[in-house]
Amino acid sequence: MNILDTAHAVVHDYPGGCESLAPRIGMSAQVLRNKANPNTDTHHLTLKNAIDVTAMTDDDRILEAWARERGYALVKVPDVGNCNDAAIVELMGEAWATHGDVGQEICKTLEDGRVELTEVDRVEQRIFKHAQVLFNISARLRGMAE
CATH class of the missing domain: 1.10.260 (434 Repressor (Amino-terminal Domain))
Structure with missing residues (x-):
């Protein structure tokens, strides 16, 4: 969109x-x-x-x-008070889910043997969401650093 x-x-x-x-x-x-x-x-x-x-x-x-x-993935800066092992585990679960979403969208795109721009847009949206989650994990780990 x-x-x-x-x-x-x-x-x-x-x-x-x-x-x-x-x-x-x-x-x-x-x-x-x-x-x-x-x-x-x-x-x-x-x-x-x-x-x-x-x-x-x-x-x-x-x-x-x-x-x-503009070609960027937006990452919300985490609340340092929320940086703990449980939050990282929760984000890892989200990362696995968004990784699966990327794979599913790519499979749907390729199943008819044609790639349409709207399909590429949907794949990109899933990739950006996955990247956001990964960057959020990194930011939270940084917040936990002593």
Whole structure:
């Protein structure tokens, strides 16, 4: 999903949609609806709007989509207080699961003998998610270092 479609989804997935979110970020529901509409050429979310929406919704999909479009995997810096053996074991389980997701998506992509761009996009999404988990393990281990 591209960043404009992602912004639209984040705004509309917020409980109560535009009507509930807009006043919390200082604009009318109609203005937010127009700004979040990827098919509107006259209104656009500003960077400040995107930051406000992300903060208010506590939804990082816009940031993740931007990072993905730029070729980056976004990794949340872990809370040092949460760095312990149990957290690492939990993340290892998640890493095994996301590794399996990558393999499954590649198998689905190749099963008909053709590779389509939408399939490659899905494989990349699984790879980015897997990379995020691996980098998170590394960051947590760093947080545990004495």
